[in-house]
Amino acid sequence: MNVPVTAAGKVVVGMTSGLRKDVAMVARGWRWGRRPMVPRSAEPFMQPKESTTFPTAWARKPVANAVREVVQKAGLNPLLHRVVTPVVGGLDVLDTVSGPVVFVANHTSHLDTPLVLCSLPDGWRRKTAVAAAADYFFDTWWRATSASLAFNVFPIERRSGALSSTPAELLRQGWSVLIFPEGTRSPDGWVRKFKLGAAFVAAEAGVPVVPVSLRGSFAAMPRGRNWPVPGRQAVTVRFGRPVLPVRGEGPRDLARRIEEAVARTADEDATTWWEASRRPAGASEAALSGPKVSSWRRSWEATAPPEVRGPRQVWR
Amino acid sequence: MSRPGFVLEVDDRTPPLVVHEGEGFRLERFPLGTRVVYPPESQPGIRDVAGAVRHALEHPEGSEPLRALLRPGMRLTIAFDDISLTLPPMRKPDIRQVVMEEVLTAAAAAGVDDVVIVAANALHRRMTEAELRDIVGERVFRSFYPSGDLYNHDAEDPDNLTHVGTTDRGEDVEINRRAAESDLLVYVNVNMVAMDGGHKSVPIGLASYRSLRHHHNSRTMVHSRSFMDHTKSHMHQSAWRMGRMLAEHLKIFTIETTVNNDVFPDRYSFLMKREWEWGIRDQASMLAAKRGLAMAPNKLRHNLFQGMRAPYGLTGVNAGETEAVHSRTVATVHRQQVVDVEGQSDVLVLGVPYLSPYNVNSVMNPVLATCMGLGYYFNSYLGAPVVRRGGAVILYHPVPWEFSQLHHPSYVDFFEEVLTVSTDPAVIEAKFEAQYATDPWYTHLYRTSNAYHGVHPFYMWYWAAHAMDHVGDVIWVGANRKTVERMGFRAASTLRDALEMASSSVGRSPSITYLRNPPHLLANVAT
Numbered sequence: 134m135n136v137p138v139t140a141a142g143k144v145v146v147g148m149t150s151g152l153r154k155d156v157a158m159v160a161r162g163w164r165w166g167r168r169p170m171v172p173r174s175a176e177p178f179m180q181p182k183e184s185t186t187f188p189t190a191w192a193r194k195p196v197a198n199a200v201r202e203v204v205q206k207a208g209l210n211p212l213l214h215r216v217v218t219p220v221v222g223g224l225d226v227l228d229t230v231s232g233p234v235v236f237v238a239n240h241t242s243h244l245d246t247p248l249v250l251c252s253l254p255d256g257w258r259r260k261t262a263v264a265a266a267a268d269y270f271f272d273t274w275w276r277a278t279s280a281s282l283a284f285n286v287f288p289i290e291r292r293s294g295a296l297s298s299t300p301a302e303l304l305r306q307g308w309s310v311l312i313f314p315e316g317t318r319s320p321d322g323w324v325r326k327f328k329l330g331a332a333f334v335a336a337e338a339g340v341p342v343v344p345v346s347l348r349g350s351f352a353a354m355p356r357g358r359n360w361p362v363p364g365r366q367a368v369t370v371r372f373g374r375p376v377l378p379v380r381g382e383g384p385r386d387l388a389r390r391i392e393e394a395v396a397r398t399a400d401e402d403a404t405t406w407w408e409a410s411r412r413p414a415g416a417s418e419a420a421l422s423g424p425k426v427s428s429w430r431r432s433w434e435a436t437a438p439p440e441v442r443g444p445r446q447v448w449r
Numbered sequence: 450m451s452r453p454g455f456v457l458e459v460d461d462r463t464p465p466l467v468v469h470e471g472e473g474f475r476l477e478r479f480p481l482g483t484r485v486v487y488p489p490e491s492q493p494g495i496r497d498v499a500g501a502v503r504h505a506l507e508h509p510e511g512s513e514p515l516r517a518l519l520r521p522g523m524r525l526t527i528a529f530d531d532i533s534l535t536l537p538p539m540r541k542p543d544i545r546q547v548v549m550e551e552v553l554t555a556a557a558a559a560g561v562d563d564v565v566i567v568a569a570n571a572l573h574r575r576m577t578e579a580e581l582r583d584i585v586g587e588r589v590f591r592s593f594y595p596s597g598d599l600y601n602h603d604a605e606d607p608d609n610l611t612h613v614g615t616t617d618r619g620e621d622v623e624i625n626r627r628a629a630e631s632d633l634l635v636y637v638n639v640n641m642v643a644m645d646g647g648h649k650s651v652p653i654g655l656a657s658y659r660s661l662r663h664h665h666n667s668r669t670m671v672h673s674r675s676f677m678d679h680t681k682s683h684m685h686q687s688a689w690r691m692g693r694m695l696a697e698h699l700k701i702f703t704i705e706t707t708v709n710n711d712v713f714p715d716r717y718s719f720l721m722k723r724e725w726e727w728g729i730r731d732q733a734s735m736l737a738a739k740r741g742l743a744m745a746p747n748k749l750r751h752n753l754f755q756g757m758r759a760p761y762g763l764t765g766v767n768a769g770e771t772e773a774v775h776s777r778t779v780a781t782v783h784r785q786q787v788v789d790v791e792g793q794s795d796v797l798v799l800g801v802p803y804l805s806p807y808n809v810n811s812v813m814n815p816v817l818a819t820c821m822g823l824g825y826y827f828n829s830y831l832g833a834p835v836v837r838r839g840g841a842v843i844l845y846h847p848v849p850w851e852f853s854q855l856h857h858p859s860y861v862d863f864f865e866e867v868l869t870v871s872t873d874p875a876v877i878e879a880k881f882e883a884q885y886a887t888d889p890w891y892t893h894l895y896r897t898s899n900a901y902h903g904v905h906p907f908y909m910w911y912w913a914a915h916a917m918d919h920v921g922d923v924i925w926v927g928a929n930r931k932t933v934e935r936m937g938f939r940a941a942s943t944l945r946d947a948l949e950m951a952s953s954s955v956g957r958s959p960s961i962t963y964l965r966n967p968p969h970l971l972a973n974v975a976t
Contacts, residue, residue, distance in 0.1 A: 152736075172458070
């Protein structure tokens, strides 16, 4: 039976619908239930946060290591393979180094850390700690605790410019360290300028730097997403030939060589080792930082999933 | 300490931003990269207002103290800014009341008997008794109004006007006779924006049409760049010439006051905060206000807005010689309102609020909405306009086809008869201005009722002349299509539509700047 809708009924429906829309807009705009965010251009006006001194040594004790092993092997790894298709290459380079190294990777997504960790052979994975932004991962106790437990992270200040003593200490203790020298996830998928921290740490400790190229993680889960896009997109992780600090070499020079190495690894991943080797100097870096075109075209290209080739080729 | 103004660049973290639109506001998501200019936060107000006024009267700029200028037997006239300031009207006590009470206390102590108080309303409407009382306060009102010594200036009363002379450019200087023939004229000003005050007070506020037409015309207005910079405004330059001429004939003691940016009362305080800093309470207040306004009948909504009183704080009071005082006033206003902006943009977005200087306790008709958007807000710049020449201006306002027959009778005919012939300020000035300015019915309503002068809608249209000359496109979001078409503009339903419509003049990826006022801001544009 059709019930006649009165004018008052229509008004009530209209009001309810308007209220619902407004509440939804406010909930989305002000990120109800999630971390509040300040527009980037407004950040300088925020009160500077106190330096975080969250202790993480406990996360490298035997009990925490055991828990992490379970979390990574039984939880993280299967989950990762369920939501994306990781393709790992270049692990043989790890046979050429021994002892702690600094892994340096480009950074576009929250997938990057689990991708690198889950790509490493177990022996390396168990002895790798990850540098994480103090202002982002260590702003609340529960976030700091869970990140330390799951990923073995330690805090690093990315704003003040002060160098943390933790990575050097970890390297001395035999832990390898994963650092994303861009300092933050790329907003458009292309690599931004590397900061000097990773080079400084490697030069000071005299340990090799293993470049790591990550491609496709921006397309799979860019900034602003909390979960990868559907479709199990391909994501490639490639480890490149280690860069060894030369005696007397400054961090600035080493940083440039590290940047070249990451770019070359990415190039090698996209093409072949042979093609990447034959490129003129600087060509790989230019490709890594993206074409100098309009911002949407850069994003468009960066959001395309990487082409994954079939059977492994001879020179790859 | 209050934070300075700044320019936000909209990114993926930016929440929807408030845009005023008449008697309401909306939350708008701007395209990424849009620059949003925020005014400086409100500066703290002076605590001892009466003490600050007394100090200013005792230590004036370029003049003897007021006390020394007062003597028994003299003719003292006090003129004051009318209801067009402040916006919204101030919470009581109005600063003009405080100043006038201090001046009158000094006058009484000096034994001055002949005192008259005149509202400097020029061609604005006469204020009602209640409105006069609101500004001057109960004590002043009761002492002067019943005897006829507190009244509105009448720019059409030939018996009460004096032609003081002409400037070196041949501009007539004709002002209120009582003021012109006084031994001392004390002008009590309240400065809300840099455009106010200085020689704009006496030579304009107390003038006749014969005098005003020299600077309130399309030619002068189009070359006033901007109204907020009196050194570059042809209108102000003309007023300055008149003021200097007047100063040779008449002793003027100017008292200028400046207010901070506390535009909205507490319950609307979220409108003065930067959106990403809104807490739960602000979000809840905004939702309640927005839904409440959406549900409220038009009349209630109108009354809610018109009943709003701003808790302005006093940021400065200066007294003495007009130009010396004004330079200090402008510096204080700049401290409160100036924001540095780098370069012009292709598109300027403005939210036009419910109130302009000419619809206090009244209706914002389409001409006033245009004046507010393209006249006042467009001109809120120093240096260069925020939008490039040939760019587009996008305004938010419903622009209803609505007029107050009591306050704006000539606007109705202006809208129906003049704008249907032409919207070009120069053309309508040449064809229609004299007719409206001398129309006996409009003059009668101006003198005896509460109507704006017959020529007033023309002046409002001229205010927008610079903007209309400068930009290529004017698009109103959420406006009544018929109304804006009558004025030669276009209407769009959404910002996206407006940008689409403007793409023919500014392209598909224009740079956009949104001036988030009120509270008031003044964009200092470096090119």
